[in-house]
Amino acid sequence: SQQGEEDPQALSIQEGENATMNCSYKTSINNLQWYRQNSGRGLVHLILIRSNEREKHSGRLRVTLDTSKKSSSLLITASRAADTASYFCATDPFTYALNFGKGTSLLVTP
């Protein structure tokens, strides 16, 4: 399977703490994207990292990509209750389709 797979499946932290989610995949990729989904809602694009990039920042988000290990991580710093959502990595394996993982469910408690 070319799908991204996130871990942990669920993560519970307190406001102000950092949240780290990991994604592993199996084949070569064009790029990797992270999305957020609030319960029952649409997918919000967070960040895209190309295969030749190793790290990328956007606000409180930091994404790393290690193509040798076929893995990526998403770090959310200084988390807020509003960050509570499911987070998905989606790999682009040089096709039109994005392959999504099952997601990490993040709960941030006040």
Next chain:
Amino acid sequence: EPEVTQTPSHQVTQMGQEVILRCVPISNHLYFYWYRQILGQKVEFLVSFYNNEISEKSEIFDDQFSVERPDGSNFTLKIRSTKLEDSAMYFCASTVYRDRGETQYFGPGTRLLVL
């Protein structure tokens, strides 16, 4: 900021009925996609569409499904004879181009319930 829109937000239909899900991609985008997410499961690719043709489709996208760009703004997904297992959230997405750095922007989804 431009966004992908989808209508309706919710659709309830009887098994065997036809449904059409509508999407308005971002106006300058050229590539369009449909995905679905069965409750509690991961998002799955259905089909991509470019230049009035299907460019790629998954095994899920069988003869019961079709896509169309009937005019310059709408992109539709038709399910001819719905089955119970078609119940899912359907997402439309679009991109400007199809190269290594393109973000796929998703709409808010249509929740389809087949009874």
